[in-house]
Amino acid sequence: MSSLALAVRDASTMLRRNLLHARRYPSLTLNLLLTPVVLLLLFVYIFGDVMSAGIGGGGADRSAYIAYLVPGIALMTIGGTVVGTAVSVSNDMTEGIMARFRTMAIHRGSVLIGHVVGSVLQSVMSVVIVGAVAVAIGFRSTDATALEWLAAFGLLALVALALTWIAVGMGMVSPNAEAAGNNALPLIVLPLISSAFVPVDAMPGWFQPIAEYQPFTPAIETLRGLLLGSEIGHNGWLAIVWCLALSALGYLWSKAVFNRDPK
């Protein structure tokens, strides 16, 4: 078998294993979905009137704020899903099963590839579920073309890939599952200090650069542009560069840790 065919075969075996875990223990995935859904409902129905007054120069109604909120919530959903990935990678690394995989004549990276592909698939599925909730409470895109929808999904998948590789690295260096969950927490917290809930220019001046140049804001602004027709500007390529850079960083980091001799 050629090494590529071997890689594909072993990685898909590992992917099946990860999806089996997810299917066998849906509560873990659902728990991670709970945070973005609760935040969505909280910000729309509890804080909605105040929040909507703050965007679009005031006077926006609730449906306008839902539209504003959804791109950020979608990215937060991905952040939450990959926390689960960090935990399951950490579980694998600390269990004896990893030693078994390492002593078998299988494609070396297949365990990690299985985690990454599984995590991206789960992220996209989670976004679809959270998106369905958003649509149910009144989210509508304003005249997005099929191509724009496609681009939006592409961007979400790219963000998922980037965050997944970072989460895999975090899972690998964590001594146990709890630590992995904690280490990956920034992936949920970062969206809170982005333009997900309020516009960057409504934040204090000293904080604006932090909010503006962190990875989530350009991705959120790009999604808004694609789905709601707002200005994308430099956010488009900024989002893509962030995603590619984070993916490369996470990949190299994970690979380096994986190739170290286990203790």
Added chain:
Amino acid sequence: MPSSVMPTSRIDGRQSPAAVSTAGLRKSYGDKTVLNGIDLHIPAGSVFALLGPNGAGKTTTVHILSTLIAADSGRAQVAGHDVATSPDGVRAAIGVTGQFSAVDGLITGEENMLLMADLHHLSKREARRTTAELLERFDLVEAANKPASSYSGGMKRRLDIAMTLVGDPRIIFLDEPTTGLDPRSRHNMWQIIRELVSDGVTVLLTTQYLQEADELADRIAVLHEGRIAAEGTADELKRLIPGGHVRLRFCDPSTYRCAADAIREVTRDDEALSLQIPSDGSQRELRSILDRLDRAGIEADELTVHTPDLDDVFFALTGSNQPNQPNQPNQPKEAVR
């Protein structure tokens, strides 16, 4: 040295001198030397035990041989492949059951087996057949559809070994296969290991239990502080130390003194009123002792025959900082008793 070459025709279809051989294997972590020059030669089809206390370097040796970690220096060949330059060749020939359970607790026993079959690239039919066969053989049919995390220690260990056997490895590493098992599970495991051997596979097992090495292994290496303190068959190792004796115990001090006078070459223990007479425990030597006692009209209250067991060897070899040279039975050494 073709005379000592064991044919290993089933490995790679060609002859190789040994299933496992190492020369000068060294490994240290920081300034702690874990392996300090390990030389092993394990003929194909045999059971070899690495015996030693915790921290002696058993697991490190297995980790190096199973390509999990790299040695600092020295060479190791497994199934004719160098572990450093051809790790995948080694991995294709071996099965490893580590000290800690290597099963996926989140999925069922059967799914664990099918996972292994997939990773060995078996066809669907072969995978089902192998899985069913091994689950049956390891008495896991009833538990096959329960998550492996719900298994008892013994069941997990059985599943672990069953997973190792998927893909028919010709060389199997078992790192402390019975540690933490209850006596019944331990005996089951011994039975399993004996069956493996009867199939012609080579087994390298590590153990802290002398009895286990004695029961299972063709050859035993006593590992102590990163070196092989002694190597040989169980009998050869037992001959390494002068531990055999007959022990006579008395209740009455005057009888004790008479006996001590009657049989000269004895070690006296005046407090316990017991005499220790060096002996190999043979019928002839026993008779001569009894004859001498009879002639003196003495009756001992208790007579026991001690032949050296592996425990004696173990303590004798690992009790001192200067281990015996391997296979040199002529070095008299005080047994710690």
